[in-house]
Amino acid sequence: MTRPAPTLQTDRLILRPHVMDDMEPFWTFYQSPRARYMDQPRNRTHFWYGFASEVGSWALMGMGGWAIEVDGRIAGQVAVTQPPHFAETELGWLLFDGFEGRGIAFEAGELALGYARQQIQPTSLVSYIHRDNTRSIALAKRLGAAHDPAAKAHDAEDLVYRYEVTP
Secondary structure, rough: OOOOOOOOEOOOEEEEOOOOOHHHHHHHHOOHHHOOOOOOOOOOHHHHHHHHHHHHHHHHHHOOOEEEOOOOOOEEEOOOOOOOOOOOEEEEEOOOOOOEEEEEHHHHHHHHHHHHHHHHOOOOOOEEEEEHHHHHHHHHOOOOOOOOOOOOOOOOOOEEEEEEEOO
């Protein structure tokens, strides 16, 4: 596959391919308490590998991460991805400081979910969420996911929330 990330948009936000200028806001995010429920990069080299995989997975797998852009600023990321160490395709997100509480993550998640169902058509779709991340659990439920205690989690601390894959 050589498909780049498509650009999707609503009246309020744009999901777009990542660019180099996105790196610094991501690095800042990973150094903040907002990233406490996520696998954090050990250093900038490790960070580069993770960031580049979000971009490169589009070419390799036809899915990956999008930058969430609001009013010309990067607000976070939403992704549909399945790296080799994930049991299932995941819908994941992160939101930068100052963008929470406005429905941006829901809107981005809904847009990515629709794209996944229509274009990627995975056999299964889940969100791996740290059991203490109540805001992400609430968002997954709002997006229509249900807790699946029988599913294989990515990490021991994760819960798995499952989405219907047909629209």
